Amino acid sequence: MSKRTIIPFGPQHPVLPEPVHLDLVIEDEKVVEAIPSIGFIHRGLEKLVEKKEYTEMVYVIERICGICSFGHGWGCVGAIEGAMGIEVPQRADYLRTIWHELSRVHSHLLWLGLLADGFGFESLFNHCWRVREAVLDIFEETTGGRVIFSVCTVGGVRKDIDNATLRAISQKLEEIKKETQKLTGVFINDTSVKNRLCGVGYLSKEDATELCTVGPMARASGIVQDIRLTGNGVYDEIGFEPCVETAGDCWARCKVRIDEIYASINMIQTAIDKIPDTEIAVPVKGNFSGEFALRMEQPRGEAFYYAKGFDEPTKFMERMRVRTPTNMNIPAMVKTLQGCDLADVPMNILTIDPCISCTER
Amino acid sequence: MSEEKKYLIQNFEPITPDKLLERVRNLKDEGYRFVQLCGINKKDHYQLLYAFDLDHVMLLLRMDITPDEEVESITKEYWPAFIYENEVHDLFGIKFLHNALDYGGNFFTTSEPTPWAIK
Numbered sequence A: 001m002s003k004r005t006i007i008p009f010g011p012q013h014p015v016l017p018e019p020v021h022l023d024l025v026i027e028d029e030k031v032v033e034a035i036p037s038i039g040f041i042h043r044g045l046e047k048l049v050e051k052k053e054y055t056e057m058v059y060v061i062e063r064i065c066g067i068c069s070f071g072h073g074w075g076c077v078g079a080i081e082g083a084m085g086i087e088v089p090q091r092a093d094y095l096r097t098i099w100h101e102l103s104r105v106h107s108h109l110l111w112l113g114l115l116a117d118g119f120g121f122e123s124l125f126n127h128c129w130r131v132r133e134a135v136l137d138i139f140e141e142t143t144g145g146r147v148i149f150s151v152c153t154v155g156g157v158r159k160d161i162d163n164a165t166l167r168a169i170s171q172k173l174e175e176i177k178k179e180t181q182k183l184t185g186v187f188i189n190d191t192s193v194k195n196r197l198c199g200v201g202y203l204s205k206e207d208a209t210e211l212c213t214v215g216p217m218a219r220a221s222g223i224v225q226d227i228r229l230t231g232n233g234v235y236d237e238i239g240f241e242p243c244v245e246t247a248g249d250c251w252a253r254c255k256v257r258i259d260e261i262y263a264s265i266n267m268i269q270t271a272i273d274k275i276p277d278t279e280i281a282v283p284v285k286g287n288f289s290g291e292f293a294l295r296m297e298q299p300r301g302e303a304f305y306y307a308k309g310f311d312e313p314t315k316f317m318e319r320m321r322v323r324t325p326t327n328m329n330i331p332a333m334v335k336t337l338q339g340c341d342l343a344d345v346p347m348n349i350l351t352i353d354p355c356i357s358c359t360e361r
Numbered sequence B: 001m002s003e004e005k006k007y008l009i010q011n012f013e014p015i016t017p018d019k020l021l022e023r024v025r026n027l028k029d030e031g032y033r034f035v036q037l038c039g040i041n042k043k044d045h046y047q048l049l050y051a052f053d054l055d056h057v058m059l060l061l062r063m064d065i066t067p068d069e070e071v072e073s074i075t076k077e078y079w080p081a082f083i084y085e086n087e088v089h090d091l092f093g094i095k096f097l098h099n100a101l102d103y104g105g106n107f108f109t110t111s112e113p114t115p116w117a118i119k
Helices: A045-050 A057-064 A069-084 A090-118 A122-143 A163-189 A191-197 A205-210 A215-219 A250-274 A325-337 A342-350 B003-008 B017-030 B079-092
Strands: A004-009 A021-027 A030-037 A291-298 A301-309 A317-323 B011-015 B033-041 B046-054 B057-065
Touching: A021 A342, A030 A325, A030 A342, A045 A057, A045 A317, A057 A069, A057 A317, A069 A090, A069 A291, A069 A301, A069 A317, A090 A122, A090 A163, A090 A250, A090 A342, A122 A163, A163 A191, A163 A250, A191 A250, A191 A342, A205 A325, A215 A250, A215 A301, A215 A325, A291 B057, A301 A325, A301 B033, A317 B033, A325 A342, A325 B033, A325 B079, B011 B017, B017 B046, B017 B057, B033 B079
Parallel strands: B011 B057
Antiparallel strands: A004 A021, A021 A030, A291 A301, A301 A317, B033 B046, B046 B057
């Protein structure tokens, strides 16, 4: 029997922008077991519910993550609106969907760049992030922020986008699509890239189901699971179809995210064509009461939001719970690491698209 | 309610600690996916909220426990629940029995131990 060695991986490692630690049990360059450790930077943002009024919590919750901040804000206000029975104007729902899908495009482009960086394709990384900058420019033009937007509010959105700007965004997205196509062909077809991704980190549909996997990780293993199918936002009006692959390896996870970039661009353009001219918010008054559990499909997968008021309505909530997608995909990551080569560990970790900032909310 | 608005369905079901494992086993057999577990400090007791999903519809089990009550782990049925049970343990001080991967209070690094616990 070969000698077993434990190699500590992280919390500081070139492929990890944020701290997560793995104890890798190695036998002849093969990983036989991986034990994850998180919790290095737990921020306790949920506990701020004791100090922030329910209308202010959105600005805390959207700071959970610098990539999917808008989706967190939407999830937070969505849960509050659900508990209080607030109906949001249609234009606000369209604008939320547009910003959320733009977030998905920028998140997936960011991830493609990180993946390219991980397998040593530096120029591909640079180009992915160059294209991503154009999406951040749209955020800046429409919200004033590139990372934290603060446009979601209980009852709607705080800023409108005029129709001329929306049409310009639609045209800009056409350019982004063309630029992205030049890059994604490399991820899908290039032999050296496929050598690093195909057949690596295989997760069967059965294992993905057993491990309660979410998001692109689940869809790359053939599970048709996407919270956008639950009817939140305007997805049923803009032709949403989940992107699913069946290979279950790193390449399939990459392909799902690439397909989702194009699907998101198409949905945004459809939303821009259909957006109605209504109010963008309804006035919200009074104290908070009730409870509501809501899920959002973030770029990394299903996120869970739960808002609960006290028995006596007050300005404060009793509990604001957020469960982010990376939490749910860590068990699957551990599974894909078992039996893989030590050299493939970075690809396995990267293809769950881990966000420790989200996990350590 | 239309088929398209599944997110509006709020299925909260009360459960007692002695019935938890049996109910969770049934949910597993029915094909439910585990979504999350969280704790709520109710000042004089704790509440645990277990969320499951089947065909994009959520079911939430609500369980009240006394401050010093120990809870059976559901990791035998849903292994990924180890993350949440360790989290609830470290933040609320609630102990889970037979957790498949128990970090012994070292899952989260917090400046004060069990910050959400009943004081």
